Amino acid sequence: MTVDLLIVPCLSDNYAYIVHEAATDTTTVIDVPEAAPILQALNERGLKANLILLTHHHSDHIDGAAALAAATGAKLIGGARDAHRLPQLDQAVSPGETLPIGMEHVAVLDAPGHTVGHIAFYFPEAGLLFSGDSLMSWGCGRLFEGSPAQMHETLQQFCDLPDETLICSGHECTEANGRFALSLEPDNPELLARMEEVREARARMRPTVPIELAREKRTNPFLRGDDPALRAALDLPEGASALEVFTEARMRKDRF
Structure with a gap:
């Protein structure tokens, strides 16, 4: 920087x-x-x-x-x-x-x-x-x-x-967001590793931001609309668009 x-x-x-x-x-x-x-x-x-x-x-x-x-x-x-x-x-x-x-x-x-x-x-x-x-x-x-x-x-x-x-x-909400991501893919190793880091940071009262965009693209469900694994986790058909994946994920997060 x-x-x-x-x-x-x-x-x-x-x-x-x-x-x-x-x-x-x-x-x-x-x-x-x-x-x-x-x-x-x-x-x-x-x-x-x-x-x-x-x-x-x-x-x-x-x-x-x-x-x-x-x-x-x-x-x-x-x-x-x-x-x-x-x-x-x-x-x-x-x-x-x-x-x-x-x-x-x-x-x-x-x-x-x-x-x-x-x-x-x-x-x-x-x-x-x-x-x-x-x-x-x-x-x-x-x-x-x-x-x-x-x-x-x-x-x-x-x-x-x-x-x-x-x-x-704008907010310290990484752990809560991570719980939702893991509810969709509980066995995803990168999500599990990230959650371990987040919980350790919060236990020490450290911010979990900023975060590198590359990691968000790999782990954030709202950026992974083209990922077949996430599409399957959301029970969407193979031909579902990235927007449809995003919309379903956002609806589920609202109810989470």
């Missing part, structure tokens, strides 16, 4: 992220569930937030944004489609735009499904994807507003990123 990444636990299971680029002394915060723990993390390291990026409008991702911006003078950036339900933005952005942040050229990616206005931020030089509640560690966000087709397209877009990309998602 060309930057330093700091993970800040917030609320009960949320994460905010701080990205600091030492070469330009640029500090960016992604999502602000609450301001106090982020301010504490910044102050402990002698950092001042320059920018705040918001992935979507849910309160557990934005409730501290206005207070953090007021305390630091940081510029608040969020999706134009969601501007009416976000804190007052200094800059509204749309998918396809590129944000110059320090020496980075951050891509604003369309990420509907969890909400219709959800966006993600990809730092290509650092190899970081801030996916909010779209692609989650070992799972994906619940479809509160969008359709299965929208979320599936979002996740497929992410799969086209380099395998070494680190996925920085």
Whole structure:
């Protein structure tokens, strides 16, 4: 990575992220569930937030944004489609735009499904994807507003990123997501190995994010729509499409 990444636990299971680029002394915060723990993390390291990026409008991702911006003078950036339900933005952005942040050229990616206005931020030089509640560690966000087709397209877009990309998602839910994955494939050795690592990390109160995209592609049921083993585990016919596999998996997760 060309930057330093700091993970800040917030609320009960949320994460905010701080990205600091030492070469330009640029500090960016992604999502602000609450301001106090982020301010504490910044102050402990002698950092001042320059920018705040918001992935979507849910309160557990934005409730501290206005207070953090007021305390630091940081510029608040969020999706134009969601501007009416976000804190007052200094800059509204749309998918396809590129944000110059320090020496980075951050891509604003369309990420509907969890909400219709959800966006993600990809730092290509650092190899970081801030996916909010779209692609989650070992799972994906619940479809509160969008359709299965929208979320599936979002996740497929992410799969086209380099395998070494680190996925920085918005919640600590890896163990719960892993239990669902193992309910479908209880004898899958890679899933079992991952769960052992996750449980050890959580026993030590360590975050299970970020996670490498390559591993997500091998273990996340919502990224494996073309895998015959998963299709069979979901009792779907051989000709079922990747979208049909995703839809069935998401329906089962909702009932899990």
